[in-house]
Amino acid sequence: xxxxxxxxxxxxxxxxxxxxxxxxxxxxxxxxxxxxxxxxxxxxxxxxxxxxxxxxxxxxxxxxxxxxxxxxxxxxxxxxxxxxxxxxxxxxxxxxxxxxxxxxxxxxxxxxxxxxxxxxxxxxxxxxxxxxxxxxxxxxxxxxxxxxxxxxxxxxxxxxxxxxxxxxxx
Numbered sequence: 001x002x003x004x005x006x007x008x009x010x011x012x013x014x015x016x017x018x019x020x021x022x023x024x025x026x027x028x029x030x031x032x033x034x035x036x037x038x039x040x041x042x043x044x045x046x047x048x049x050x051x052x053x054x055x056x057x058x059x060x061x062x063x064x065x066x067x068x069x070x071x072x073x074x075x076x077x078x079x080x081x082x083x084x085x086x087x088x089x090x091x092x093x094x095x096x097x098x099x100x101x102x103x104x105x106x107x108x109x110x111x112x113x114x115x116x117x118x119x120x121x122x123x124x125x126x127x128x129x130x131x132x133x134x135x136x137x138x139x140x141x142x143x144x145x146x147x148x149x150x151x152x153x154x155x156x157x158x159x160x161x162x163x164x165x166x167x168x169x170x
Contacts, residue, residue, distance in 0.1 A: 005095075005116060005120075008089070008120040008123035008124055011085055011088060011089050011092075011123070011124065012124050014082075014085050015085040015089070015133075016131055018078045018082035018085065018139075019138050019139050020131070020139075021075075021078045021139070022075050022078035022140040023136075023139040023140075024139075025071050025074060025078065025139070028071055029071055029140075032064065032068055032071075075140030076140050078139065079138040079140040079150075082138040082139065082150070083138050083150045083153065086138070086157060090156055090160060093160035093161065093164065096117055097117075097163060099113060100117065117164045117168055120164065124157070125165075128154060128161070131154075133150055133151065133153075134158055136151075137150045137151050138150040
């Protein structure tokens with residue numbers, strides 16, 4: 001049987017960072033819709049995005065459109081990464097539970113597997129609590145279906161974590 005496990009702490013960190021960044025971008029996009037006068041024209045003109053030797057400045061509307069497009073792309077990518085990390089954690093949780101339930105309760109491999117479960121739960125549970133993906137989704141998801149699928153996956157992960165925790169308490 002395949003026994004490879006991903007580092008739960010790395011998954012948890014990635015999940016938190018991607019979800020937090022995606023949510024921050026989602027909030028910025030909402031601000032841009034409600035306050036279109038906020039712009040990044042000065043920042044873009046001061047940056048290295050444009051070649052000043054061409055002798056043109058960025059108009060406010062063009063700068064805002066650029067910002068919006070970049071944020072949509074980045075936010076979607078980060079939300080997608082958070083969703084994939086949630087899926088990876090869910091699959092790893094299911095694999096660990098299947099391995100453990102197929103073992104005898106005596107023996108060093110069973111004890112090692114329970115330690116692996118405890119480590120996994122200790123890393124992933126706080127990440128789910130922090131990100132609140134189960135209720136809020138991953139962040140920049142632009143359709144209700146996207147948000148619903150990430151919520152459902154996180155809810156399934158939570159159920160697996162609850163099974164693991166109850167098994168560890170025995």
